Amino acid sequence: MLQIALTILIYLILVIPVGIYVYHIAAGKHTFADPVFNRIDGVIYKICGIRPQNSMDWKRYAVSLVLTNGAMILLGYIILRIQSIGLFNPNGIGAMEESLSFNTIISFMTNTNLQHYSGETGLSYLSQMLVIIFMMFVSAASGYAACVAFIRGLAGKTKDNVGNFFADLVRITTRVLLPFSVIGGMLLVWQGVPQNFSGNTVVDTIEGAKQIIAMGPVAALEIIKHLGTNGGGFLGANSATPIENPTILSNLIELYSMMLLPGACVITFGKMVRDRRRNLLPDSLLEDSAAGAPKARVRKGLTEWMYGREGRSIFAAMGILFLIGMGVCFWAESQGNPALAEMGLSQSMGSMEGKEVRFGVAQSSLFTTVTTSFTTGTVNNMHDTLTPLGGMIPMLHMMLNVVFGGKGVGLMNMITYAVLAVFISGLMIGRTPEYLGKKIEGREMKLAALCIIIHPLLILAFSALAVGTQAGLAGITNPGYHGLSQVLYEFASSAANNGSGFEGLADNTLFWNITTGLVMFFGRYLSMILQLAIAGSLMKKRFVSESTGTLHTDTMSFAVILVFVVYIFAALTFFPVLALGPVAEHLTLWA
């Protein structure tokens, strides 16, 4: 418990400087590294013919994003299909099958990294680098770019300029992802993660058996896998293997690298929105106003400086959701497994099935909650063997998809729920609801509602399809309640663009490749476009003034309301299926 608390405390300190740095990048402000990066970016802009000062409205931005991603999907698909050529292929891997290629390429472009293949046997080094690692950068940068555009829309400095997608993509890659990756990658190499182009080595173990030790550019993939909340492992067993994640320190590096940027995103949001307020002050009061006119109280606190006023409450809401889930998961895993206890296996260390001894229950449940909350999808233990309730938490957090969430999109989702919370709270104080100084009206409600419908629709409809058809049922390896959990987990992971798997599912079949491919695609782009549309619609509106009578969204009570709204709107939707899956399994196990 102490190590979890310390880990989180250090995170809270680390996230602030990172957030401030990312804010400077997003807002186009001067940073200490500008002399270097301006040159690099300049060269890239010149080569690619990007004119960064060309502004885009939300539609052009969304179209640029989708088309760029689309072109990359096509290119990546071709590479996967022809990877058998002898380039960077010391292990002689063959071409990937069509439906699997379809699934894999969508999976990596959408920042999901659902893997229906095993890295060791499924991909050549060329594919690992050109498709997997490349996509890990671009998909993360795309998500972050969308989020930055979204925040610009909410901050509403102009009526229709949300920035330039290509410039954002380049800036985020060169100034955030690359430097962070280099530093993190070095640290991982220091901890013993391999980074080479040699073929796999075969060694004789002490017991005399032969073992294949995987080699390759692992560290490079490993760091961006976490930094970009991607999650796709170099190897099938992902961060549970000592090759990808050898020590407790590397485990921490990986944890922080997946937690930092989504958290920084919220700070960026808080700072950019605060930016606007500072520009509006001082409020021009009537010159000839009578005595006693109450001036708007300007609060200034430490947390406000760190997270920004509006960012603070969003960060708090996400934090509350995270801690509740984290607590339940840790508690459930610590309880151990009564079925194993009955067989005479000590459960004093908690449920250790499928966990690495070097991580134990604490680091495993923390990693599990983090990887699903921040929708990375990397795993350091097998989620399939988590206790039923311990496994329900990662599933639930992917169903909510707002607990920090993936690179940028988590914040966008949370803001969508904030719009709902503001709508209800606004009515309750007798005003037309307003958020960040803009009125929330029919159009925004329509878009927000659509956003919120998409997620349960994808998860529930496809899960129903899977358990209702022979092709779907064939994948379930563990019939009964746990089988339903496997199915729900798979689609929740796809829709939330998480990518972790319960791994029990035999999922490399036509049915699973195609369905999860579609879910990942729609889960990513539909909501992203709708959310950009919300920002686009809000930025056109005039700012309404703030007074004691308006709803304050920078308070702790708003954070609590937001938590309730998320639980009631998102969690209740999944209550029936969760009751049939993990809850039924838990009650049966402990009956």
Add this chain to the structure above:
Amino acid sequence: MSKRNQKLITPEIFRQAVIGSFIKLNPVYMMKNPVMFVVEIGFFITLVLSFFPGLFGDIGTGTNLRAYNIIVCVVLFITVLFANFAESVAEGRGKAQAASLKKTQKDTKARLLLEDGTEKTVLSSELKKGDVVFVSAGEIIPGDGEVIEGIASVDESAITGESAPVVRESGGDFCSVTGGTTIVSDWLKIRITSDAGDSFLDRMIALVEGASRKKTPNEIALSTLLVSLTIIFLIVIVTLYPIGLYSGVQLQISTLIALTVCLIPTTIGGLLSAIGIAGMDRVTRFNVIAMSGKAVEACGDVDTMILDKTGTITYGNRLAADFFPVGGASRSELIRCAALTSLHDDTPEGKSTLELARHLGDTSREEENAEYIEFTAQTRMSGVNLPDGTKVRKGAAEAIEQYVKSLGGMIPSDLHDQVNKISSLGGTPLTVCENNRILGVIYLKDTVKPGMVERFERLRAIGIKTIMCTGDNPLTAATIAREAGVDGFIAECRPEDKIDVIKKEQAEGKIVAMTGDGTNDAPALAQANVGLAMNSGTTAAKEAANMVDLDSDPTKILEVVEIGKQLLITRGSLTTFSIANDIAKYFAIIPAMFMMAIPQLSVLNIMRLATPYSAILSALIFNAVIIPCLIPLAMKGVKYRPMSSGKMLARNMMIYGLGGVITPFVGIKIIDTLIAPLLTAIGMAGF
């Protein structure tokens, strides 16, 4: 404040509402309310299942299943009826309101003046815009119009409820008359300004009846939320069937429908239109006619209120506030003389002087044979010549000075100081003299209406800024502003200044409300987000405004703002309540659905409901019964008290959010206790 029927429901409204709730069952009508439409579809499906229980392959013993389907079907039917009833009651109350207004609208005879000067008697319903009619004492004014000739006192009690007649004359700001009012004395020539059937009253009645009610932007946004919730829950239910099958549970169609109806926001869905109609109705009961529901809601958003000083904040008349003796005269002497001059002075100045004097202990009485001199514009003073020859006068400083000088008197050295001091305070000095001796000065000042200070405090508590407009000089304006406690003022204000202020505030993103009556107020009324015109005002002002106050009381805008807020709060609170109810309903229905196949899930039956059937039916019955229980709240509105947004949010969240979570747990348990024995009696203990 209301002068009309305040009872929530009369037998007549009840009877009409019951009929109305059946008429509204028409699916074409129900489609306008998607949430309740889903319930009605559920009703039709269960109706079919009541006759053919096995139609969709439901399993279960034949008679039990049929009985179950029938009960679900009946409860759903009642749910729809309850929702329709709520809407009908609201409409009924509106109609009752309209009926009392309509009584004034009996078809009357009108004397139409033809171009050649002759008169022709026509029915008022035949009058067209532009017609000129002649109306004399005792006759009813046949339609809305403008006075083009004459002056008369008009009894407008039929519309305003105010019994004192008002003066209407051609030209100026008092030239507008309303159809249905009666001329008490003299005569008027009126040019009709609206076609029959399109008068103010007609439009008002249509609005009150709810006939021309349009959904407001907030209502549209809320409907969107409710519809999307309905869609989400439909997705949950439809996918639950195959997922249940996988888990070995074949869910009955009626159970799925029951769960759907329980989860979708029927409570707010059923009451939403009733809340809207009731909100308009509350405004009308206040004798304010809103041109649209949107106008009422906009009131809730008001940030800045522009108020005229005269008539709204102050009485406008200058009333005596103090006496200042000069030149060595005693204060009691001054008071006595001031009172003497005012004994027969019926002006507000005179009356208030006398009142203040009496208050300060003066007992002067009328003396016989005293000669009272009235105020004239030439002399600018009034007073009394007592039988003993004493001449007492009060009047404008210069007039009295001249009068005293003409009688050979001296001007006291401190008179000018006192006069200037009063002027600088924003007051008006009235000098008093006895023969050729100046005794002192009466300090007249504009008085803030009682209760205004508290009202402005209430407004400040909810974050509304008040700006006072006045033609006075900045000094006077500042004095009144300070006294009343407004946040800002504009002195020496011209009509175009008002528009500038409104535009400036709006540029800062504020919603501005203002009141006005004169024609020169019309552009500002149109520019403001909420414009409240006085019924006594000109037609131009009324057309430009989006609300008209029939009582012509400008302070009413404050109450209208509160009604607007209350309307939104009621909607938000019931939405929260409705959504919060879902938690308890889940805990009632989910274990009931799966308990047979997965006995372990009975742990989730935290309410310990008797049987699966009783659990599902209890939740469904609670869902139906809560609608009529909340009708009074929907009609009257959630209690509103001014407080800061944070406090109000916390308070309402506690009552309607937390209350919404707890109430159904209690309610469902009670219903279950009641119906479980009944179900067992008819042999429906288990599936």
